[in-house]
Amino acid sequence: MARGFRQKIHQKNTENSGFGDNASGRFINKDGLPNVNRKGVNIFNRFSWYHTMLDLSTFQFLSYLVIAYILVNLFFALIYYLIGVEHLTGIDKSDPINEFIDVFFFSSQTFTTVGYGRIAPVGFMASLVATFEAFLGLLTFAIATGLFYGRFSRPRAYLKFSDIAVIAPFKESSALMFRLAPFKNNALTDADVVVSTAIEVIEDSVPKTNFYQLKTQLSKINTLALNWTIVHKIDEESPFYGFSGDDFKNTNIEIIVHVRAFDEVFSNTVVQRSSYVSKEIIYGAKFIPMYYPDKENLSTILDLDKINDYQNADLPVFAEEQL
Amino acid sequence: MARGFRQKIHQKNTENSGFGDNASGRFINKDGLPNVNRKGVNIFNRFSWYHTMLDLSTFQFLSYLVIAYILVNLFFALIYYLIGVEHLTGIDKSDPINEFIDVFFFSSQTFTTVGYGRIAPVGFMASLVATFEAFLGLLTFAIATGLFYGRFSRPRAYLKFSDIAVIAPFKESSALMFRLAPFKNNALTDADVVVSTAIEVIEDSVPKTNFYQLKTQLSKINTLALNWTIVHKIDEESPFYGFSGDDFKNTNIEIIVHVRAFDEVFSNTVVQRSSYVSKEIIYGAKFIPMYYPDKENLSTILDLDKINDYQNADLPVFAEEQL
């Protein structure tokens, strides 16, 4: 069943979305990344390993480090073993397994440059390999240092978006609303938001996706410390003008949100994107306030768990909805 | 006692402060951070540990590092002790305490990768733990390297604000003035300032906070090397037009300041915020200059200790003050 909207939307669609008619599926994923897969080009050139390492979870990142550490030591242990344990002092030569265990530990003591010296290279080949293993170890930790720093110094907005958007009553009309709030101890200022929408329309019986800019009541705020409710009033200039609850349900709609703010700790602009598709839009609802004064009236409390809390609300009836 | 202002202010209030009617207490603390507490969300998700580490004082940061170092070594010492001191060479086995002391030092020599080798692992388990302790040690110092760099490379404006603002005579009228000066050897250019105010007004007997933008005489300067006195003239367009000294004292007022400049060392934009509440505003005073030519008239001296120096000054009397 085609889910394109049937009527003509009066507003002119914009062409600078970066997506064209051949694109399909959700445009922007919930996490803000575009829903695009790449092929072609050598696979090694298609990925920035630095971007990849930065996108790993902490657990994944540490696991990879530990696994790499074990593999490297196994590799060098094998080399020392092949060179011969007689080129190393202090090896337990009771049986081959103990020999291999000892060269493995010698390798790790070299790679980390701990170098106790209980086991130490005496022959030329073992010394040469150890020379390069220690060098490799230091370079590896140099890279790890850079990756750790890159990971935790990466400027991020740390914004939590409401999971849902609502169509709420607003100034004798209705408005599309969703909200966001900073959830970490960062300090954001000079925030602005750009909201656009992709609507699938039927033109000459062919479904086609049009993009529209959505005007918001307040597109810039000075301090982003409390929650920020983004309000797009559905008036004559809105592409949603005249949409009924069924229209919102039965049309392929995607609301694309792009928030930009200045983080005072990073002294850098941070951005975060998200999107809402038709099934994430609740028609006839309004958000419940999520901040309130503290008991002594001395500061304000922001309750992040309430970000999705809403209650039903009757919308004014439009003549246009009956079209 | 409610401290809201009684009359109507003619200027239209702005809505982009990011604070709403439910907020209470000072909005921006003296140090520039918003006066908001967060709750909800898992506590681990509510803090960016990197932001937290960057906000610690140097003393706190170093203390935490030393404490972590001791704890890690106690932890590993315990493991080695449980594995058994017979898996380590060179241990002083005269009594259990000496044994523990020696495994503690073995742990520290492993964690720092100093690895003298006087004490060295011989058994499988001790070697295995040491292998991972040395690895952990290097990763820890990789993280410490990143944190040190993050801490001292963090772009900051290093601006000192005057503790007080004054209402001073200015061009046959009066003006709200405060001043700021760079106090470190950084080089700031292209500075601009945005000043706004929150005033509690009584509307229909209900106290309500309105936000107003305050126009300043000079909102941009090229070089921020001397002190900068920010001047908001109190004329018909000012929300303070007609305020008497008592009005300033008895109304809940907050002046919110946001300074932005370009630091040529960091090649980055730096920002700093501060605020003044009613009790920090002195009515009928003017600042004493804080810079002067040096003896040889070859350069200029900025005396930072004078930043709060002011003298009393009579203000012109307004008819409006008698309302």
Add this chain to the structure above:
Amino acid sequence: MARGFRQKIHQKNTENSGFGDNASGRFINKDGLPNVNRKGVNIFNRFSWYHTMLDLSTFQFLSYLVIAYILVNLFFALIYYLIGVEHLTGIDKSDPINEFIDVFFFSSQTFTTVGYGRIAPVGFMASLVATFEAFLGLLTFAIATGLFYGRFSRPRAYLKFSDIAVIAPFKESSALMFRLAPFKNNALTDADVVVSTAIEVIEDSVPKTNFYQLKTQLSKINTLALNWTIVHKIDEESPFYGFSGDDFKNTNIEIIVHVRAFDEVFSNTVVQRSSYVSKEIIYGAKFIPMYYPDKENLSTILDLDKINDYQNADLPVFAEEQL
């Protein structure tokens, strides 16, 4: 044979290219760097070694590190050898070559701070040199850490440009088109493009290069996730108005492209430049689409190998071409 265009171009040329009449050859190389050589100034001052190290390929960079490591150890081995092997314990004194080999490995064990201790300094001079070698080693790896981080954290756009530009039919007229696409897993938003052209014209029988800004149909897009085809319509305002295929072939033309976008991982603006000269412009061709929906219609696939694919296309005939 002079390749300057003969007629007068109606559009006013721009003067802010940064290149003047004395410049010659291609202005911007294919990789985006200006085609300028510098002389004068001390050679050490003419290069930023940091920029140089960042521009090396990974292979070159690692090779230089390894070579430097070997040279440093040879240098210190020579010093220890000259001081005398009797100042080191554990040296194999069977013959001078073995002695040198052992001091070389001692040097590497000191430089990497692995310090097994099988060979260790006992005399004053050897200890002193080792003291500084270990210090130098740590500083070297500190620098290497910085270089690694600088190399892989360097913000780059990772854009692939089509090798060729085409003159394609466009809205009953023709247009200069080329395209670009992000080829790595980075996330670019807020992209904009500036296109200019350098055309060699004959003024009073003297060849002279004029620069013109080229208007594009869409100079900004929100999300740069798919390919972006830049379209410059050749209308009355275009400097190419009335150019025939031969004119494109026989005139010295250079199209200079400058793309800027915001990378959400780096939270930084990234730029990339490229250029097209006459022989890289195909007259009468159009690009074949390079992205399409995936099988389930759930996302979009971008095939980077198709970026240069085009087919021939007839252009409308202009009266002006016959001039």
Add this chain to the structure above:
Amino acid sequence: MARGFRQKIHQKNTENSGFGDNASGRFINKDGLPNVNRKGVNIFNRFSWYHTMLDLSTFQFLSYLVIAYILVNLFFALIYYLIGVEHLTGIDKSDPINEFIDVFFFSSQTFTTVGYGRIAPVGFMASLVATFEAFLGLLTFAIATGLFYGRFSRPRAYLKFSDIAVIAPFKESSALMFRLAPFKNNALTDADVVVSTAIEVIEDSVPKTNFYQLKTQLSKINTLALNWTIVHKIDEESPFYGFSGDDFKNTNIEIIVHVRAFDEVFSNTVVQRSSYVSKEIIYGAKFIPMYYPDKENLSTILDLDKINDYQNADLPVFAEEQL
């Protein structure tokens, strides 16, 4: 002898220089830093040690590191010596000097974590101190790593300004000109320049410094690869309109230059400032071109040694100069 200009300049002076009437001497030093000294505030708070470390020359920076390394080792050597050499194994106890030398080297082997183990701690106190020295050593090198990176990754414009400015003939009138060129292998784009001037004028017999913005013919260029000659035409709108050669010589004038560009390697905006005072302005001269095509006409050569080359040039005579 007062060197203020006597006549009224018609242009309105600007007030956003950041310098006021009490400032004296040159405002901006030749290296671009403001000519201001600070006093007051605790000396430790008046300096950002990070900014200080970044401003040191490479030689100074390395010297400080070496000196700090020696002092730290002397300090720890003294502690080990006071604890007693019997708490260390392998010490040469032939005489106190040899003892001290050996504990000094033990200290350095601990601080750098090389830890050969020929000398190793055995007693509790010596082990404890060594535990902290190794920890301190690693933290020190963590800091050094950050400083090295901070130093060489610091975004800088690497622009060379001509030492002198000239008053040259320009379009039937005259113009103030100076030039600048990038002297390293960095790639600058989107450059812009802001030029202002401070002129000492006599108002009511009192010398007073006024600031004026100077309009330039071309204030933005796309690519800053060749030299850029900044041209301020001296027409009716210029504060220098009607200045004779003697006026330039006898008036306290300072030209303040502020260049900003985008460095594609750092992906960052870089700025550089400089200034010209009266004695650095040559009246009646013009610059000699400093770039030319290479032999094969395939690229352009920029000769940085010619940046100050000029030849005398007659200026048109103004009626106003005779005032």
